Amino acid sequence: MRVVIVEDAEAAGRRAAEEIADLVRRKPNAVLGLATGGTPVRCYHELVRMHREEGLDFSQVHTFNLDEYLGLAPDHPQSYRYFMQSHLFQHINVPQENTHLPDGLTKDVDATCQQYEEQIRSAGGIDIQLLGIGSDGHIAFNEPGSSLASRTRLKSLTAETIRDNARFFGSEADVPQLAITTGVGTILESRVCLMLATGQQKATAVREAIEGAVSARVTASALQLHPQSIAVLDEAAAAELDFADYYRRAEQLRESLRGAS
Numbered sequence: 001m002r003v004v005i006v007e008d009a010e011a012a013g014r015r016a017a018e019e020i021a022d023l024v025r026r027k028p029n030a031v032l033g034l035a036t037g038g039t040p041v042r043c044y045h046e047l048v049r050m051h052r053e054e055g056l057d058f059s060q061v062h063t064f065n066l067d068e069y070l071g072l073a074p075d076h077p078q079s080y081r082y083f084m085q086s087h088l089f090q091h092i093n094v095p096q097e098n099t100h101l102p103d104g105l106t107k108d109v110d111a112t113c114q115q116y117e118e119q120i121r122s123a124g125g126i127d128i129q130l131l132g133i134g135s136d137g138h139i140a141f142n143e144p145g146s147s148l149a150s151r152t153r154l155k156s157l158t159a160e161t162i163r164d165n166a167r168f169f170g171s172e173a174d175v176p177q178l179a180i181t182t183g184v185g186t187i188l189e190s191r192v193c194l195m196l197a198t199g200q201q202k203a204t205a206v207r208e209a210i211e212g213a214v215s216a217r218v219t220a221s222a223l224q225l226h227p228q229s230i231a232v233l234d235e236a237a238a239a240e241l242d243f244a245d246y247y248r249r250a251e252q253l254r255e256s257l258r259g260a261s
Contacts, residue, residue, distance in 0.1 A: 001210055001229045003247035005238045009198035012234045013042025016130065016196045019230065021050050023128050023192075029060040031120075033129030033187075034088075035140075036065065036080045039196055040130060041087055048091040058094040062123050064116075066131070066140040067181040068102040070109070070154065078168055079104060102152070102180035113152040113180060120186070129190035133197050136160050137205040137218030141181035148214075148222045150183030184222050193229040195220065197237040206233060207240040 006012050020043070023030050034040070050056040065080055074081040081101050089099055100119055106112040120126060131139050138144060141155045157165075157177055166172040187193065197206050209220035210231055223229040238244050 001224055001226075001231055002251075003210060003238075003241070003244075004230065004232045004251055005244060005248055006232065006234055008236075009039075009234050010042055012196060012198050012232050012237075013040075014046050015232045016040070016043040016194060017046035017050065019192075019194055019232075020047060020128060020130065021056055024056060024058065024061060027127065028057060029062070030127045031123045031125065032061060032063045033126040033182075033190055034063050034065045034084065035130045035132050035196075036067075036083045037132045039132045039198055043130065043196060044088040047088065051092045056092075058092045061094050062098045063089075063094065063100060064120055064123070064126060064182075065101040066129075066187075067179050068104040069176040070104055070106075070178040070180060071176050072104045074101075074104070104180065106180075109154045109180065113154070116152045116180075116182070117186065126190035128192040128194055129187055131187070131193060131195045131220070131223075133195060133202060133205050133209060133220045134161060135164055135201055135205055137208050137220050139184070139187060139195070139220045139223075141179045142184050142187075142219040144217050144219065146184060146216060146219050148188075148216055148219065149185040151186050152180065152182045155179055155181050184219050188222060188226055190226075191228060193223050193226050195223060195229065195231045197231065198234040200236040200239060202237045203240040206231070206237050207242075211242055 006015055068080045072079040076082060102116055103112050136144055143158045162172050162175045165175050169175045208218045212221055214221045214224050
């Protein structure tokens with residue numbers, strides 16, 4: 001895994017946005033895998049700035065989000081569709097029909113999950129998958145114990161995830177207990193996996209994901225098996241890494257080689 005350590009959360013968001021923007025410039029019809037939560041907001045705001053000020057064009061892009069709460073309508077203020085509209089989609093020129101999230105109001109969960117997998121395949125697969133990481137090391141809603149070969153499916157949320165997400169709902173009682181999520185196996189089929197983590201509260205999970213054993217206890221650790229995975233971290237999230245100095249030196253060498261070419 002390539003590990004990029006930057007000064008703070010703002011710099012991490014910009015760096016993640018640069019990775020996505022570079023892809024869109026090289027491949028205007030790129031398929032982007034997107035994430036929700038507090039961490040990617042800075043990344044999305046930077047992409048919006050690039051669109052407005054630098055002409056970054058999303059007109060041919062397709063997007064697929066990782067997950068959606070079961071039972072929430074698209075216009076619910078805490079639905080992930082609403083989140084994406086608010087922070088990204090309505091501010092760039094991506095066609096609405098090119099943006100995809102699981103249907104939180106589905107009456108047939110199994111069919112919806114199978115259809116979502118087929119939509120991703122039909123689009124040509126995910127070119128770059130943006131990921132956050134939970135405080136327990138999960139990616140998407142693949143909670144501890146999830147199969148590392150899992151596909152899109154319904155998942156029950158752990159008490160820790162519900163506590164973490166209560167800040168968006170006002171109380172734990174208001175947080176949905178079920179969500180439709182892409183699986184770890186689905187995520188690993190992406191051509192590039194880009195994990196973004198910021199803050200001291202993520203430091204232990206980041207250490208386990210990057211330097212710990214590959215295990216269903218920490219589903220983000222499966223990214224170690226991916227040939228093109230990148231972790232963009234701020235200093236706080238990188239604080240518990242044993243090999244942080246090595247990662248910094250490796251990235252400096254990478255940048256020097258790029259500058260020399």
